[in-house]
Amino acid sequence: MTGLFSEVFLGALMFGAVTAAIPLLLAGLGEQMSEKAGVLNIGIEGMMLAGAYLGFVGAFYSGSLWLGFLTGAAGGVAVALIMALLCVRIGLNQIVIGIALTLGLEGLTALLHHFQFSRSYPRLPAANATVIPLLSDIPVIGPAFFKHHLIVYLALALVFGMRYLYRHTQLGLNLQAAGDKPAALDVAGIDVIKTRTIAVLTTGALAGLGGAYLANVGAGLFIPFISNGAGFLGIVLAMLARGRPVWVLFGALLFGVCLSLTTAMQVAGINIPTDVIQMLPFLAVMIMLVLFGRRASLPAALGIPYERGTR
Amino acid sequence: MFLRLWAFMGSLSSLPGADTCDIVALAGVTKRFPGIVANDSIDLSIRPGEVHVLLGENGAGKSTLIGMLSGLLQPDEGRILVDGKVTQITSPRHALALGIGTVFQHMMLVPALSVAENLLLGGPWWQRPRIEALEARVAKITRSLGITVKLHARVSELSLGEQQQVEILRAMVRNSRLLILDESTSMLTPKGIDELGTLMRRLVKQGLAIVFITHKLKEAAAFGDRISVLKLGRKVGEIPPERFRALGEQEIISQIVDLMFGKQKDDPEAVERPIRKVSVEAAPLLQVTDLAAAPTDNAPGLSSISFDIRPGEILGIAGIDGNGQKQLAEALAGQRVTTGGSVRLEGTAIEMLSVGERRQRGLRYLTDDRLGEGTVGTFPVSINFFLKQVGAPPFWRNGFEQRAEIDKRAAQLVREYDVRTPSLKTPVARLSGGNIQKVLLARELAEGAKVVIFNKPTYGLDLANTLASRQRICATAARGLAVLLISTDLEELLSMCDRIAVIASGALVGTVENVDDARTRVGRLMIGLAA
Amino acid sequence: MSIDTPSVNATAPDPTSAAAARRDILHRLLMTLGPILAALVIAGCILLAVGVDPLAYYGYVLEKGLFSPLGIQQTLTRMAPLLFLAAGLIVAFRAGMWNLGGDGQFLLGAVTAAASAPVFVQLMPAWLALICSFLIAAAVAMIWSLVPALLRGYQGVNEIITTLMMTFLGTSLANVLVKLVFRDPGTTVPQTRTLPVEDRLPRLFDTTITSGLLLGLAAIIIVHLVMTRTAFGLKLRIVGANPRAAIHAGLGVPGLTVAVFAISAGLAGLAGAVDIIGVQGNVRADWNPAYGLAVIPAVFLARMNGFAAIGFVFLLSVLSIGGESAARRLGVPNHFTLVLVSIVLIVLALAEYVDHRYNQSRKA
Amino acid sequence: KSIAILTPEEGTDYGWNQQGIDAARAAGKAAGVEVVVAQGLGYGDVRPTLRELASDGASLLIAHASGYNTSGPEIAKELKVPVAIVDTPSGLEKGLVADYTLSGHQGAYLAGRLAAKMSRSKSVGIVVSGEPPSWNSQSAAFAQGVKAENPEVKITYAVIGPAAYSDAAGGKRVTESVIASGADIIFGQGNGSSFGMLQAVETTKAADGGKVYFIDVIGDKTPIDKGFLLSSVVWNIEPVYAAMINDLKADTFGTKSYSIGLKDDSVKLLKTAAIPDKVWTEIQMLREEVISGKIPVEPVYDAAAVRALMTSVAQ
Ligand SMILES: Nc1ncnc2c1ncn2[C@@H]1O[C@H](COP(=O)(O)OP(=O)(O)OP(=O)(O)O)[C@@H](O)[C@H]1O
């Protein structure tokens, strides 16, 4: 068994954990932004699917991963635009629209895939990694964390960018106010609708990017329903993190590591039914909730559309 | 700077009756809500160098008017003129840009942010919040006002009074040339009210225009230059500055009462305390001994609170807002966990009982947070009368709602307590503050009450409603009930209570019989001296 | 679809109020059918884009989902579990609890019913066996909801996270139970023992409609009446509309919270049971119809009104049964049904908004 | 008259669904009957579709998924229409229910031999997206084949996740891990996720820097191969359906179970350019031995048993 767990293998497991964590991280960060601004974005799964599909289409036809990420983010934004229009601007129920968008994009992307790719199943070449010198030579950790596509480092940097945004900028204050007491933001002269729209569109961009990463790097191809609930996990992560981007990162990595752990246990030949092993990440989160769950401080106006001058 | 200078010059040249110098003028402004005309072709002129007092009963349409000035609401008809030009105030941002700063009746601060962050809200989004610059500005303003604010405290940790100061400060920081204060004195101590009054006088001298809404006529008379009175959405009268200056306080008040209620009462706020006989021998209805509760993030704890109330007695709790009044009320009602002490109702200990069980035994609590916890805003008025009796006959039988029974009784209560509502089905949040309060009064005074806790029962009520409420409270005591009356309004306590206890930092610092020199003795206790 | 005017008038005692009521019904019908028509036009554009005749498609949807005897029977049968789920969601949503864990509760209820029913029918009369299975399916789902309920009631942990997590967990657990505990030893396919067709819920008359439909209708109507007419329902609605007011009014909020979750999850468990005992007969590993996701928006659109929910559930069933058939006949992938449902939901939500606005402006 | 086939997913997966549909079409054409295809039905309740197809006049319903083997016979009895189901040899009923239990275990055994011969690192991997019986039997037979060829060869077995049929990213991730553990040949089974496995094989280098090869099952992915496909255990279901149609005509439907095997080439190993001729010849000889029974290959359907087998071989 010791031979099995070679450095290379452990490195690959951890690499896989990070790769699996990135879409969750992006979805979680995106959802967090919406929630901060008071919008419960249940449509994020749909945004990820749109991002995955358009991201793949962009990368496949242009041959450039970066263009793929761009089109993917744009796909997410397109779906977010509908959400912003319906839920933020005219105040329709966020859960109805969110679920409807998720259902719709599941169907639409599957439909498009059917007509476009279901005979050829095109696959992208491997994403070229940006190897970080020195750091990547550390055993296990090096190959796990420092041999990824540039977008991964950008995603990690984004965590700290978000942190800065929330803590040290006027926009951060605006977002928080939009979620906690939109009327107060409004009378301070900031358009609540605009602020929330920005938040939702950003969510779309991040979720779309997450989807594009999932398709282009995570899988290297697009197939229907590829997001497999990653968006819903993003919602859970965002709520668990209570407004702190770094916690989203930890949560996403925890999920990734648990996923890799299930592979590790199987490869080690531990004879537990895989279904039992695969409950692990969810169990981990549930246990965390039971132990540290206390009163989750969600924004006071979460899910409530804002309309000026009503009471 | 330039604007201020201009305003200042304007105020110098302002001659009575010269319309040209209005900062803001309303011409025939009408605003309708479903089922109600909240403002009915109102004309109003607001001038630099004047405190323009708006008076009117609850629901008269004062806040609605303010809403249109501050860009929250759009008039259905009529025009608003700013600096003589017809202007559509399209958004709060627009209003701020025009120099209109508003302190709203309901708190408009973000609880989760710090005071500084709240003051900074509204800056350009790409900027870092400029805390240093703000600190300097705030220091300058607070020095001239003689108040202190904790810039780095979270708003949720401040008392309501402190929050109100922050809101006033915010309007000042913004360089407004028109400052609107909607019932800003309702949460302040008498001293705070005086300070605010002085401040207003100083500001108008500097050339600002102020619109000041209050229900207290004395404040209107003391701080105002011009008074407009609204009634049922219509403007029913105005006292211009020249008349104002010519009259004494008493005359002004009687004129206003004329306008608001027709000729009925002389000095409405000086109610004579009816002499009730509280029999000293009677066993206390409510006995509280050494009650204690733990402090929380945003509230002081309670420590060794003891008092008795006998049947027919009104015990007042005076004190500066945020000293544990609400915690005391909640601890008695069973909504807050206590850490020690006992509460006895008619001799039986009730501190272990739940909220519902305490109510059943006759303990009633009239909360000061009408919309937050007192009512369910989206439910009809009728249901809100019975929120605390859900499941009880005759309104429910075998668990089933008896709609006819409910509506019959609700209609009766609406009549009895003079609740102004379009219908029994109207969601209660649509009513104005005073009318919601009537619903709560009706609910708590319903059959079976023995001890009633009133927490700021007249906060935000207009004169007529205040008087009516006070009368109800006195009548309650007269029926032989024990009353605990929590208020920040010393006049109110002096006019009604048999004894007044003073609370400070969650402890009772003394109890005073309400005779002759009670005012000074309570005052001394409140500012931390021995009685 | 036309209304027979004279006969309505003849039976109505007060012509003016009857006319008003009729106008109201007509208005509601318009406000439902109008948007659906609009949604069909939008979805039709997508069909045109992929080269399919929309009219033919919708013709099949209507024929195979609604107007053919076979189609309507299938549609009504499909409704049974959805109605139970909708009933459970009505309770939770009216009480302000976002129970998004319906799928996990549904599956556990289904597995329990599938595991117990074949055993019980050998021990006792069939009707009693089925009742017992229903009861323990509901009980297991209730127990499963205890974690989010207690966390929400006593710790204030947001139930959206916990129910979502529990639904992921519940789906896995259901699989583990099927594969490892209740597995039918008689087949290589991982599934539970099969309840014989003759022991399942009887079919209605001479059709293939399951009598589960009646149970589902009863459940949702009872839930509607309880929520709108009883003290218990009002208490739940108070908790939902203003939890602080509920505390102030002396309601035992944590207890009510647990009760809400128990009822809601219990009904979801019954949904699983009624699908198994009424139609499926057993549970296969990895089976997850994920009904919950589509029912949630339907319940919202119905404004948590039981009768309206029945209508929306019916609509969903027609679309899913008819859509499948139409897709096959016209060579569109079955996924198109999802797109159609999504567009219908969005347009209905929009129409409701427009209607609301119109009413308001008329009143003002 | 006409036969109908029902599949859970679209018939464009180069796998189970496509093989089923193509075979039904071919068999129908040969017999001169119309073939109705109902695809992408999911794993839920197909009773409505079965009833509808029957009422449209289909004289044979092929319920091509193990998930349909409860509803299939029920509808057969309810409507008196012949139904063919899978994986249920015990469910035969004359004139109504026939079973075809397809297992490529014989082919998988050969694939195992092939993999053991070809592996440079003496380490091979099995990646599956789930554990249905037909995959289990192939996984087990593959492992047996590997061990029979060379007991020294290490086998790594990994399941992507519960119901991870469409988890392409998971397929890629797990396959990459398995390659990192030393495998240079991957035996992969999984619907949508198998494309993720293929992608991993195409983009990841083996430990020695060389190519990693992929062995597929059921379908033939040659049209979309980029040179990494070593082989596939291809199923040809057409003989089964043809036999069914014949039995239907002969009134012997429902009296026997149909199966596939090496013997009639209904299971066969795909020959690709990556397999050296010498190795291929050896494999062909082994094929004869399996057919003749000299090498017995017993199917193992149970997931737990498969895992137990893997553990014992991994040590
Ligand atoms: N957004 C709204 N929707 C419906 N009705 C409203 C709305 N805002 C105010 N009203 C109604 O308009 C009338 C005027 O309300 P407004 O708040 O202006 O009264 P007010 O004079 O400020 O009373 P108070 O002294 O109690 O604050 C009331 O009857 C109130 O119920």
Ligand SMILES: Nc1ncnc2c1ncn2[C@@H]1O[C@H](COP(=O)(O)OP(=O)(O)OP(=O)(O)O)[C@@H](O)[C@H]1O
């Ligand atoms: N806006 C509201 N908010 C809260 N409770 C309400 C509201 N409107 C009515 N109610 C109360 O809800 C209960 C019934 O409301 P609902 O409108 O659902 O019943 P309904 O219209 O009689 O139902 P149905 O006609 O479908 O039988 C009654 O107790 C009623 O007083």
Ligand SMILES: [Mg+2]
């Ligand atoms: Mg007001």
Ligand SMILES: [Mg+2]
């Ligand atoms: Mg008021």
